[in-house]
Amino acid sequence: MKFTESGTVELKREFTKGIRKEIVAFANSMGGTIYIGVDDTGTVTGVDSPDDVMLSVINCARDNVRPDIMGFISCAVKDFDGKKVVEATIQKGPDRPYYLKDKGLTSNGVYIRNGSASNPASIYLIRKMISDSLGNYEDMLSVDQELTFKQMMEEFSKRNIDLSKVQMQSLGITNSDGMYTNLGLLVSDQCPHIIKGAVFRGTDCLDFQDRKEFSGSVFKQMNDAYSYLELNNHTAASFNGLYRHDQRSYPPVALREALINAVVHRDYSSLSVSTKVSIFADRIEILSYGGLPRDITLEMALSGVSACRNPKLANIFYRLKLIEMYGTGFSKMQAGYANRDTGSDIYNAHGFQPSFVAVEGIFKVLLPNLIYQGREQMVTEAPGTYRTTYIDNDVYTRVLDMFNTRRELTRLEVEKELGVSLSTATRILRKLKEQGRIMPMGRGKQTVYVRNPEK
Structure with a gap:
């Protein structure tokens, strides 16, 4: 041979x-x-x-x-x-x-x-x-084995929970050979995934007001992203006689549950897609990669059926008392908008509710801003159907600015200047009149509007 x-x-x-x-x-x-x-x-x-x-x-x-x-x-x-x-x-x-x-x-x-x-x-x-x-993504070996866990240790320390090498193996952060798994990578300070945050002027993505990227352990990302949401969760005050009532843009419980849901349930197998937190004038959108777990429909999820894409990560969040692992996240978001977590009778006067979008590979939560002044109430379009019209605050400013070059305005001039429909121009002028910022003169087709000099 x-x-x-x-x-x-x-x-x-x-x-x-x-x-x-x-x-x-x-x-x-x-x-x-x-x-x-x-x-x-x-x-x-x-x-x-x-x-x-x-x-x-x-x-x-x-x-x-x-x-x-x-x-x-x-x-x-x-x-x-x-x-x-x-x-x-x-x-x-x-x-x-x-x-x-x-x-x-x-x-x-x-x-x-x-x-x-x-x-x-x-x-x-x-x-x-x-x-x-x-095998499951969480159980696979991490390519990066030079990992540190300062941020995770701080989370465990806050709750007086010890985290030994034996416990790290039990949780799935390391395998039986002491090698770090992908779960270990996610909770480490070197986690390669990020959350992207952005604030937009108005109700679309055309004009950035601010943008951030949150990196580090998934715990640090979550805490930093929540602080960002809270920073943009504004408060409006109203008065009933001598009593003041504060109302926030978003129920805190809804923000918390939507963000934790995105962190725990996203698909981490791809580095090319990030979790996104987009803050608009009228809403917040939180988008996570991966869609719903296999064999789970949106109706099932909203009914309380729980299925974890990342069960070991969810287990760590459960031990830290961040989640209940009982499929209650969506119901908590809805309860936040139904006033059951606030005890306030003015928190959600128009009955707005969060909405959810599940398409292949993507899951998105949309939380309406409860104090957004540009949102018109629901108007009937046809029996059994409804539409919601959104008017940016900038539009009202543009109408008021028109008085800088003329003494009075007609509805037709507002239509042409803004490029809006008759009904939208009518609602804009009605809103400004209700605010006392303009005054109507005349009646019917002869009506003109003048600026209130006291406003």
């Missing part, structure tokens, strides 16, 4: 610990055979103690290669020209990437077979092997 090195054959004159690199490379590639007792030229030299060599190969694989490769390696003694050769056969492993225990998931620890050489795998290939592996 002629021996030649190839993509599936490696020749070794004698056993050395360096053979572990070839074991990893074959397990990560198409499998292969190592012949010990044959030199690089293909000449059979043999080994003196084949049983000891086989034991050394098995021990080397057991002690140095992770994940466990023992079920996919076998050794046998072959006789060539009266000389003993150890044949070690390594199958392609199902739990790639395999790596050297003391090097970890780095290019120095992960090898693949290229022709007759065992070469370090690139980070890209390591990531691809991880993504191609079967």
Whole structure:
């Protein structure tokens, strides 16, 4: 038999610990055979103690290669020209990437077979092997093993919960070998995912007023994003005689539940899509990647059916008393708008409710601003159907500015200047009249409007 090195054959004159690199490379590639007792030229030299060599190969694989490769390696003694050769056969492993225990998931620890050489795998290939592996995203090994957990430790400390190495393994932050999982990556300070926040002028995305990016552990991102939401959760005051009533733009419980839902249930398998928090004049939209879990419809979710895409992350949030794991998030958002969490009879005078959009790969929560002055009440369009008209506060300012160049205005002039319909122009002028900022003169088609000099 002629021996030649190839993509599936490696020749070794004698056993050395360096053979572990070839074991990893074959397990990560198409499998292969190592012949010990044959030199690089293909000449059979043999080994003196084949049983000891086989034991050394098995021990080397057991002690140095992770994940466990023992079920996919076998050794046998072959006789060539009266000389003993150890044949070690390594199958392609199902739990790639395999790596050297003391090097970890780095290019120095992960090898693949290229022709007759065992070469370090690139980070890209390591990531691809991880993504191609079967299993839950949370349980997969993190490519980044240089992780710290300062922010997570602070969260546990706030609630007087200890977090030992044993508990980190129990929670799924590390595996049985002490390697960090993707769950560990999410809760670490090095989490690569971010939440993007933005404030827009008006009710569309045309004009940015402010934008932020929140990074770090998912806990830090969540806390920072919630502070951003609270900063933009304005308060309006009204008075009933001597008594003052404060009303916020959004029920805090609705903001909290919508944000936590986005953090806990998003699909973290993609780095190219971020959770988005968009703050408009009339609403807040919180968009998360991944859509609803498989086999769960929006109707089921709104009815309280609970299904976790990231059960281990949800378990950590449950232990920190951030969620209840009982499918109550949507009902809490709705309860916040139904006044049941505030005890205020003016909190939601028009009965506005949050709405939810679930399409393939995307889930979005829309929370209406309860003190937005530009929102008109529902108007009947046809029996059984309704539409809501939105008028920006900027539009009222534009109408008032028109008085800078003229003494009086007609409804027709407002229509043409703003490019709006007759009914919309009528509502704008009615609102300004109710606020006392303009005064009508005349009647019917002869009506003109003048600026109230006292406003």
